[in-house]
Amino acid sequence: MTSTDETARQPSSIELGRRAFRRRQTIRSVAISAASTVVLAVVLWATIINTPGWARVQQTFFDPEVFWAALPRVWDGFLLNLRVLGFAVAGVLVLSVILAIVRTLRGPIFFPLRFLASAYTDLFRGLPLIIVLYLVGYGVPGLQGPGEARIPAVVLGTVALILTYSAYVSEVFRAGIEAVHPSQRLAARSLGLSHGKTLRLIVLPQAVRKVTPALMNDFIALTKDVGLISVLGAVDAVRAAQIETAKFFNFTPYVVAGLLFVILSIPIIRLTDWYTARLRDREQIGGIV
C-alpha cells in the first residue's frame, strides 16, 4: 500500500542524513567495482598479449577476415540449433512433467508405473549424452526396413536430447512437487478439486516457482548441448564451423560458433533472474535481508 498520510510528510533530518549516506555509499561501491574491473581487464589483456605464442594464436583463432567469411554459414547452422532447442525444450517439459507426476503417485496400483519411471530416470541420468546420441542416431535407423525413408539426423538428435534431459529435469520437478506442503493438497481437495485439477492448479504452479532457478540451469546446459547433434552429421553451428575450419585452415569459425552460443544463453540467464525476482517481489513480503 502507498502512504496514507493526509499531508505529504517531510522526512526528518535524521532520515535525510541516512539517505545522503546511502547515496554516497552507492556511488562509492559503483566506482570501486568499475575501477577494479578495468584494472583486471587491462592486466589480463597485457599478460595474454605478451605471451610468446600470442601472435600465432591470434592468427589461428581470432582472424577477423575468417570471422566474417565464416559467419553466414555458421549462422545458418546456428538457426538449426535454435530450432532443435525449441523442440527439445518443449519435449523435455512435457516428458519430464509426466515422469515427475508418475513418480509422485502413491498407492500400490501405480507401482509398475512408478518403477518404470524411476528406472528410466536412473538409466538416462547415468548414460553419457554422447552415447545416447549414437545409440538413437545409429540404432533407430538400423531398425528401419531397407525401403523406408530415413529419419533425418536432426530429428534423432533432438529425440536423444529430450530423452536425456527429461531424466534430469523430471528430478527437478519431482523435488519441487514434494516441496509443496501437503496441506496445500488437502486444502485443494477440500474445495472439491479433483486430483488432476489439484495438481494442475495448485501443486505444479507452486512446484515450478520453487525450482525455476534449477530448471533454468538445466535449460542453459541444454542450449549448449544442442551443439552435440553435429556428431550425427546434422549441419548445425558446430558442424558448419568444422567445415569452415577445414576450408580456411583456421580455427576462427569455432570461436564464431562459441560466441553465438554464449550470446544465446545470456538472455535466458537474465530472464531467469528477472523472473525469480519478480515472483519473490509479488508473493512475499519484502525485506532487506
Added chain:
Amino acid sequence: MSEVVLQLQGIHKSFGDREVLRGIDLTVRTHEVVALIGASGSGKSTLLRTINLLERIDDGQILLRGQDISDPRVPADAVRARIGVVFQHYNLFPHLSVLDNVTLAARHVFRESRQDAEARGIDLLGRIGLAEHARSFPDRLSGGQQQRAAIVRAIATNPELLLLDEITSALDPELVGEVLDLVRELKAEGTTIVMATHEMAFARDVADHVVFLDQGLIAEQGPPEQLFGAPREPRTREFLSRFLS
C-alpha cells in the same frame, strides 16, 4: 425439529494399531453450531477429516442430508464441494491472489464464469473489509486477515456444512477476535458449523451444542450451559478445570 444435515453413526478410525475414533455418534441439524472440545490427540481433527472424506473410516456411516457419503460409490469430490473446510494454517494458496483463492472452487468445481465468481468474491471480501486486498497475494495479509479470507473461501460456494479445525490456534492473541467475530456473523446468518476449538469461552458463547471427545469417544455432550456449567462426567469436569484454571 429442524432438518438433519449431518449424521454420524458408529464412526471408527484407526491409524495402524492406534484406534483414534472408537464409535462416534453425532447429529447436526441445520443452522446449528456444534463445538468439538477435548484434549490434544482426542481425535477432533481426525473426526473432521473423516466427515470431509479426507480420511477413510474403518467402520460406521456418515450421512450428509440422508445420503451415505461413506459409500465408496459416492464421488468424493462432489461431496467435498458441498462441505466447506478451514484448517489451522497453510490454508490459502500462496501463488494465487486472495480473490483467485476465493473464486477457485466456484470457477473450477462449479464451472461458473470468471465474471460471476469474481463479482461474488469481491462482495464477500468487502463484507469482511478485505476488498482492497482482493488482488494482493496472501503473504501480504496479516494472519487474522488470511484466516478470514480462508473462511470466506470456504463459504464462497454456499456449502451445506462448514467445518472449522482450530482456526485461531495459530494466531497471535490480538488477531483471534476478528476471526471469531466472523464465525459469529456466519452463525447469525444461519450457517451450519462443526468446529474443533480450544477457545472454551467462544464455544460457550456461540455453540448450540458442545461435544466433549475423550480418547476417541464422546464422553459427554449437551447444550453449552449444561456442559460448561454442570458437567455430569468426572472426565469432563477434570478437562474443564484444567482449561479454566
